[in-house]
Amino acid sequence: MTDVVRFHVEPPGGARDRWTTLFRPILVIPHAILVGGPFVGFGGFGSNLYRSGVLGLLAITTAIFDWFAIVFRGHPIAGLQQFKRLYLGWRARVLAYACFLRDEYPPFGDGAYPAWLELPADPQTRNFRSVLLRVFMLVPHLIVLFALLVAALFACIASWFQIIFTGRLAQALWRFTRDVMAYALRVEAYALLIHDQFPSFSLAVEAGEPALEVQP
Numbered sequence: 001m002t003d004v005v006r007f008h009v010e011p012p013g014g015a016r017d018r019w020t021t022l023f024r025p026i027l028v029i030p031h032a033i034l035v036g037g038p039f040v041g042f043g044g045f046g047s048n049l050y051r052s053g054v055l056g057l058l059a060i061t062t063a064i065f066d067w068f069a070i071v072f073r074g075h076p077i078a079g080l081q082q083f084k085r086l087y088l089g090w091r092a093r094v095l096a097y098a099c100f101l102r103d104e105y106p107p108f109g110d111g112a113y114p115a116w117l118e119l120p121a122d123p124q125t126r127n128f129r130s131v132l133l134r135v136f137m138l139v140p141h142l143i144v145l146f147a148l149l150v151a152a153l154f155a156c157i158a159s160w161f162q163i164i165f166t167g168r169l170a171q172a173l174w175r176f177t178r179d180v181m182a183y184a185l186r187v188e189a190y191a192l193l194i195h196d197q198f199p200s201f202s203l204a205v206e207a208g209e210p211a212l213e214v215q216p
Contacts, residue, residue, distance in 0.1 A: 004197050035087060
Protein backbone atom coordinates (compact mmCIF):
# COMPACT_ATOMS: atom_id res chain seq x y z
CA MET A 1 0.00 0.00 0.00
CA THR A 2 1.25 3.45 -0.92
CA ASP A 3 0.96 5.88 1.96
CA VAL A 4 -0.62 9.25 1.25
CA VAL A 5 1.73 10.95 3.74
CA ARG A 6 5.41 10.92 2.83
CA PHE A 7 8.43 12.42 4.60
CA HIS A 8 11.13 13.52 2.18
CA VAL A 9 14.67 14.31 3.31
CA GLU A 10 17.51 15.19 0.97
CA PRO A 11 20.63 13.25 2.03
CA PRO A 12 23.36 15.58 3.30
CA GLY A 13 26.50 15.77 1.19
CA GLY A 14 30.07 16.09 2.39
CA ALA A 15 31.26 16.27 5.98
CA ARG A 16 28.69 16.87 8.70
CA ASP A 17 28.69 19.96 10.91
CA ARG A 18 30.24 18.79 14.20
CA TRP A 19 29.71 22.04 16.11
CA THR A 20 25.98 22.35 15.47
CA THR A 21 25.65 18.65 16.16
CA LEU A 22 27.39 19.08 19.50
CA PHE A 23 24.91 21.75 20.58
CA ARG A 24 21.89 20.34 18.70
CA PRO A 25 19.95 19.43 21.89
CA ILE A 26 20.15 23.09 22.93
CA LEU A 27 19.70 24.68 19.50
CA VAL A 28 16.48 22.80 18.87
CA ILE A 29 14.78 24.02 22.08
CA PRO A 30 13.02 27.11 20.58
CA HIS A 31 11.43 24.92 17.93
CA ALA A 32 10.69 22.14 20.42
CA ILE A 33 8.71 24.53 22.60
CA LEU A 34 6.47 25.33 19.64
CA VAL A 35 6.17 22.09 17.67
CA GLY A 36 7.90 19.55 19.87
CA GLY A 37 10.37 16.93 18.78
CA PRO A 38 11.01 13.23 19.02
CA PHE A 39 12.37 13.40 22.58
CA VAL A 40 12.14 17.06 23.62
CA GLY A 41 9.29 19.51 24.21
CA PHE A 42 6.26 18.91 26.38
CA GLY A 43 2.95 17.19 26.06
CA GLY A 44 2.79 13.75 24.52
CA PHE A 45 1.48 12.30 21.31
CA GLY A 46 0.95 8.57 21.75
CA SER A 47 4.16 8.30 23.73
CA ASN A 48 6.16 10.40 26.15
CA LEU A 49 9.05 9.99 23.70
CA TYR A 50 7.16 11.91 21.03
CA ARG A 51 6.57 15.43 22.36
CA SER A 52 4.13 17.81 20.73
CA GLY A 53 4.86 21.39 21.85
CA VAL A 54 2.47 24.35 22.14
CA LEU A 55 1.20 24.22 18.56
CA GLY A 56 0.98 20.46 18.76
CA LEU A 57 -1.36 20.69 21.73
CA LEU A 58 -3.46 23.18 19.76
CA ALA A 59 -3.45 20.81 16.78
CA ILE A 60 -4.66 17.96 19.00
CA THR A 61 -7.40 20.25 20.36
CA THR A 62 -8.52 21.24 16.86
CA ALA A 63 -8.54 17.55 15.87
CA ILE A 64 -10.96 16.87 18.73
CA PHE A 65 -13.23 19.67 17.48
CA ASP A 66 -12.94 18.30 13.95
CA TRP A 67 -13.85 14.81 15.16
CA PHE A 68 -17.16 16.08 16.52
CA ALA A 69 -17.77 18.18 13.40
CA ILE A 70 -17.11 15.26 11.03
CA VAL A 71 -19.13 12.75 13.06
CA PHE A 72 -22.17 15.03 13.41
CA ARG A 73 -21.94 17.24 10.31
CA GLY A 74 -19.90 15.18 7.84
CA HIS A 75 -17.06 17.66 7.35
CA PRO A 76 -14.34 19.34 9.46
CA ILE A 77 -14.47 22.90 10.72
CA ALA A 78 -13.37 25.37 8.04
CA GLY A 79 -9.83 26.63 8.52
CA LEU A 80 -8.63 24.08 11.06
CA GLN A 81 -7.15 21.71 8.48
CA GLN A 82 -4.75 24.38 7.22
CA PHE A 83 -3.46 25.00 10.74
CA LYS A 84 -2.81 21.29 11.26
CA ARG A 85 -0.99 21.12 7.92
CA LEU A 86 1.21 24.08 8.87
CA TYR A 87 2.03 22.43 12.19
CA LEU A 88 2.92 19.07 10.63
CA GLY A 89 5.10 20.64 7.94
CA TRP A 90 6.99 22.69 10.50
CA ARG A 91 7.30 19.66 12.76
CA ALA A 92 8.72 17.54 9.94
CA ARG A 93 11.53 20.03 9.34
CA VAL A 94 12.33 20.17 13.06
CA LEU A 95 12.42 16.37 13.30
CA ALA A 96 14.92 16.24 10.43
CA TYR A 97 17.15 18.73 12.25
CA ALA A 98 16.72 17.28 15.73
CA CYS A 99 17.44 13.72 14.58
CA PHE A 100 20.63 14.67 12.69
CA LEU A 101 19.20 14.00 9.24
CA ARG A 102 20.18 17.54 8.20
CA ASP A 103 22.44 20.23 9.69
CA GLU A 104 20.73 23.39 8.41
CA TYR A 105 18.74 25.25 11.04
CA PRO A 106 15.04 24.99 10.14
CA PRO A 107 12.92 28.11 9.55
CA PHE A 108 10.23 29.12 12.02
CA GLY A 109 6.85 28.45 10.45
CA ASP A 110 6.79 27.69 6.75
CA GLY A 111 9.88 27.99 4.58
CA ALA A 112 12.25 26.23 2.21
CA TYR A 113 14.20 23.36 3.76
CA PRO A 114 15.79 20.15 2.41
CA ALA A 115 13.23 18.10 4.35
CA TRP A 116 9.49 18.36 3.85
CA LEU A 117 6.24 16.53 4.42
CA GLU A 118 3.97 15.55 1.56
CA LEU A 119 0.32 15.57 2.63
CA PRO A 120 -2.73 14.56 0.59
CA ALA A 121 -5.38 17.02 -0.52
CA ASP A 122 -8.31 17.53 1.82
CA PRO A 123 -10.79 14.67 1.32
CA GLN A 124 -13.97 15.63 -0.52
CA THR A 125 -15.94 13.20 1.62
CA ARG A 126 -14.98 11.68 4.96
CA ASN A 127 -15.09 8.04 6.01
CA PHE A 128 -17.57 8.18 8.88
CA ARG A 129 -16.63 4.82 10.37
CA SER A 130 -12.88 5.55 10.19
CA VAL A 131 -13.34 8.92 11.91
CA LEU A 132 -15.71 7.57 14.55
CA LEU A 133 -13.31 4.75 15.52
CA ARG A 134 -10.09 6.71 14.97
CA VAL A 135 -8.89 6.47 18.60
CA PHE A 136 -9.27 2.67 18.61
CA MET A 137 -7.72 2.28 15.16
CA LEU A 138 -4.65 4.18 16.35
CA VAL A 139 -3.87 1.75 19.19
CA PRO A 140 -1.81 -0.79 17.15
CA HIS A 141 0.20 2.02 15.60
CA LEU A 142 0.87 3.66 18.97
CA ILE A 143 2.20 0.37 20.37
CA VAL A 144 4.53 -0.06 17.40
CA LEU A 145 5.50 3.60 17.50
CA PHE A 146 6.53 3.41 21.15
CA ALA A 147 8.92 0.52 20.41
CA LEU A 148 10.32 2.28 17.34
CA LEU A 149 10.89 5.52 19.22
CA VAL A 150 12.84 3.71 21.92
CA ALA A 151 15.07 2.29 19.18
CA ALA A 152 15.27 5.70 17.49
CA LEU A 153 16.40 7.30 20.76
CA PHE A 154 19.44 5.01 20.85
CA ALA A 155 20.00 5.59 17.13
CA CYS A 156 20.02 9.38 17.66
CA ILE A 157 22.46 9.07 20.56
CA ALA A 158 24.73 6.93 18.40
CA SER A 159 24.38 9.44 15.53
CA TRP A 160 25.33 12.32 17.83
CA PHE A 161 28.52 10.60 18.94
CA GLN A 162 29.44 9.41 15.44
CA ILE A 163 29.07 12.83 13.82
CA ILE A 164 31.00 14.58 16.60
CA PHE A 165 33.92 12.16 16.52
CA THR A 166 34.05 11.24 12.81
CA GLY A 167 32.24 14.04 10.97
CA ARG A 168 29.97 11.59 9.18
CA LEU A 169 26.97 9.36 9.79
CA ALA A 170 26.51 5.71 8.89
CA GLN A 171 23.93 5.12 6.19
CA ALA A 172 22.06 2.56 8.28
CA LEU A 173 21.61 4.99 11.18
CA TRP A 174 20.49 7.84 8.91
CA ARG A 175 18.03 5.71 7.00
CA PHE A 176 16.57 4.02 10.09
CA THR A 177 16.03 7.35 11.84
CA ARG A 178 14.45 8.88 8.74
CA ASP A 179 12.09 5.93 8.33
CA VAL A 180 11.00 5.98 11.99
CA MET A 181 10.27 9.70 11.78
CA ALA A 182 8.37 9.12 8.53
CA TYR A 183 6.29 6.46 10.25
CA ALA A 184 5.63 8.74 13.25
CA LEU A 185 4.50 11.58 10.99
CA ARG A 186 2.18 9.24 9.06
CA VAL A 187 0.55 8.16 12.30
CA GLU A 188 0.27 11.74 13.55
CA ALA A 189 -1.34 12.97 10.33
CA TYR A 190 -3.88 10.15 10.59
CA ALA A 191 -4.53 10.92 14.25
CA LEU A 192 -5.07 14.61 13.50
CA LEU A 193 -7.77 13.70 10.93
CA ILE A 194 -5.84 15.08 7.96
CA HIS A 195 -7.08 12.10 5.94
CA ASP A 196 -8.86 8.76 6.43
CA GLN A 197 -6.51 6.19 4.82
CA PHE A 198 -5.15 3.78 7.42
CA PRO A 199 -1.32 4.13 7.50
CA SER A 200 0.90 1.19 6.71
CA PHE A 201 3.21 -0.37 9.29
CA SER A 202 6.10 -0.48 6.83
CA LEU A 203 9.51 1.09 7.46
CA ALA A 204 10.80 0.26 3.99
CA VAL A 205 12.29 3.04 1.89
CA GLU A 206 9.78 3.95 -0.81
CA ALA A 207 10.72 3.79 -4.45
CA GLY A 208 12.41 6.92 -5.69
CA GLU A 209 13.67 8.02 -2.27
CA PRO A 210 17.41 8.83 -2.39
CA ALA A 211 19.82 6.95 -0.17
CA LEU A 212 22.51 8.57 1.93
CA GLU A 213 25.96 8.58 0.40
CA VAL A 214 28.51 8.19 3.17
CA GLN A 215 31.63 10.23 2.54
CA PRO A 216 35.00 8.51 3.16
